[in-house]
Amino acid sequence: MAEQNYKRSRQRERLLELLRSTKEHPTASWLYDRLKIEFPALSLGTVYRNLGVLRDQGLLRVLAAGSTFDRFDADMRTHYHFMCERCGAVEDLALDPDLGIEQRAAQCSGRIVTGHRVEVFGFCEACASKESRPIGPSQ
Amino acid sequence: MAEQNYKRSRQRERLLELLRSTKEHPTASWLYDRLKIEFPALSLGTVYRNLGVLRDQGLLRVLAAGSTFDRFDADMRTHYHFMCERCGAVEDLALDPDLGIEQRAAQCSGRIVTGHRVEVFGFCEACASKESRPIGPSQ
DNA sequence: ATTAATACTCGGAATGATTCTCACTTTAGA
DNA sequence: TCTAAAGTGAGAATCATTCCGAGTATTAAT
Numbered sequence: 001m002a003e004q005n006y007k008r009s010r011q012r013e014r015l016l017e018l019l020r021s022t023k024e025h026p027t028a029s030w031l032y033d034r035l036k037i038e039f040p041a042l043s044l045g046t047v048y049r050n051l052g053v054l055r056d057q058g059l060l061r062v063l064a065a066g067s068t069f070d071r072f073d074a075d076m077r078t079h080y081h082f083m084c085e086r087c088g089a090v091e092d093l094a095l096d097p098d099l100g101i102e103q104r105a106a107q108c109s110g111r112i113v114t115g116h117r118v119e120v121f122g123f124c125e126a127c128a129s130k131e132s133r134p135i136g137p138s139q
Numbered sequence: 140m141a142e143q144n145y146k147r148s149r150q151r152e153r154l155l156e157l158l159r160s161t162k163e164h165p166t167a168s169w170l171y172d173r174l175k176i177e178f179p180a181l182s183l184g185t186v187y188r189n190l191g192v193l194r195d196q197g198l199l200r201v202l203a204a205g206s207t208f209d210r211f212d213a214d215m216r217t218h219y220h221f222m223c224e225r226c227g228a229v230e231d232l233a234l235d236p237d238l239g240i241e242q243r244a245a246q247c248s249g250r251i252v253t254g255h256r257v258e259v260f261g262f263c264e265a266c267a268s269k270e271s272r273p274i275g276p277s278q
Numbered sequence: 279a280t281t282a283a284t285a286c287t288c289g290g291a292a293t294g295a296t297t298c299t300c301a302c303t304t305t306a307g308a
Numbered sequence: 309t310c311t312a313a314a315g316t317g318a319g320a321a322t323c324a325t326t327c328c329g330a331g332t333a334t335t336a337a338t
Contacts (some may be wrong), residue, residue, distance in 0.1 A: 007305050007314050028295080043317040048296060050315090064203040068325090069295060082244060085253065093244050098237070102259060105221060105232050110264030114224065119256045120241060125249030146285045146334050167324075182288045187325060189286095207296090208324055 004056065011039055012050040016059060019074040025081070025090040027069050063090065078115070084124035093120060143195065150178055151189040155198060158213040164220070164229040166208050202229065217254070223263035232259060 018034055019026065032047045051072060054060045063071040065083065071090055080093040097118075106113040122128075157173055158165065171186045190211060193199045202210040202220065210229055219232040236257075245252040261267075 005314075009304080009315055011316075041317065043319090044295095045297075045318080046316060052297095080240075080244075082250065082252075095240065095243050101219075101234065101257065104234050105219075105259040106261075110267050111221065111261055112267045113221075113259055113261040115261070116257060116259040118240065120244040120252055121254055121256070122245075122250055122252040128249055128251045144285075148286055148333080150287075178287095180288065182290090183324095184289080184326075185287060191326095 006053065006057070009050075011035070011042065011046055012053065014038060015047065015050050016054055016074065019054075019060060019072055023092065025063060025071040025073050027071055029069075031072070065090065080118040080120065082124070083119055083121045084127055085121055086123055086127040089124050089126075091124065093118075145192065145196070148189075150174070150181065150185055151192065153177060154186065154189050155193055155213065158193075158199060158211055162231065164202060164210040164212050166210055168208075170211070219257040219259065221263070222258055222260045223266055224260055225262055225266040228263050228265075230263065232257075 015031060015035060018031060024030070028044070028047055028051060031051075032042065032044050035047065036042045051060065051062075054074075055062055058076065060072050060074045061076065063073055063081065065071050065088065075092070078097040078099075080095050080097065082091045082093050083089070084091075095118075101116050102113045105111070105116070154170060154174060157170060163169070167183070167186055167190060170190075171181065171183050174186065175181045190199065190201075193213075194201055197215065199211050199213045200215065202212055214231070217236040217238075219234050219236065221230045221232050222228070223230075234257075240255050241252045244250070244255070
């Protein structure tokens with residue numbers, strides 16, 4: 001899975017640059033739309049295949065945003081996310097990651113822990129001001 | 140979304156009992172297969188619809204397990220999960236939830252924070268003993 | 279108990295993100 | 309330059325989830 005032979009491709013290089021240039025945690029289709037301008041013949045399959053390659057190369061992470069679609073993040077430093085329950089936006093949180101969680105999760109178990117993920121959810125600033133009556137639990 | 144009129148249905152009541160009786164964090168199709176024994180005419184759509192109703196009633200939570208399918212958990216107390224990267228199993232973690240995360244995430248922002256979720260990943264005990272050479276990053 | 283209103287069920291079709299297939303093209307090393 | 313292997317585009321296939329329409333069950337009021 002990791003000991004693969006990769007060749008360069010302009011599509012993949014630009015995909016990574018694009019992902020690195022934004023804080024939006026884009027979806028596959030957002031990336032496709034942008035990249036399509038530069039590569040008019042671009043195929044959606046190519047975007048998905050390269051997202052998978054970059055993930056295997058450890059150059060991006062996949063954030064599961066509910067069951068509908070994934071979002072992608074090229075910032076490989078451990079950091080936490082905030083997800084808006086109303087508009088679906090994903091924002092980085094300026095919190096120090098708690099690596100003790102991983103130690104405690106491994107403690108007294110045969111598990112191998114490789115990482116952890118924290119997602120805080122609620123309503124982002126824009127939605128919080130519109131939405132005077134917050135909705136009930138949806139996750 | 141919450142001020143809905145619900146009527147009782149045996150299918151939904153048994154669905155919730157079934158989910159409450161297991162620690163497996165089942166998928167929709169696992170629940171469907173089990174419930175189908177009891178309700179031979181059961182429809183998959185009914186399972187999904189009722190999972191949605193129970194979620195809106197605050198009686199279960201949806202765990203997004205990667206992009207492929209959801210898992211469901213009727214334990215509404217805040218608690219953390221461990222997810223095996225190899226077999227996909229989901230286990231509860233016996234860690235005290237850190238509610239300070241939510242306060243820190245809300246601090247100095249217009250956000251409304253309603254909850255948070257922690258997922259630790261790696262290899263479960265069974266997989267850790269088989270898998271001598273752990274695989275590279277996949278999330 | 280009957281009835282009316284409406285939520286619920288089933289089955290199957292529709293949706294939508296993601297993955298796969300395959301013929302052709304590009305890359306990289308000899 | 310030549311060749312093998314990885315990459316590409318187009319579209320079909322997959323698969324979890326949602327939607328729809330006609331008939332059924334539940335509830336509250338008569």
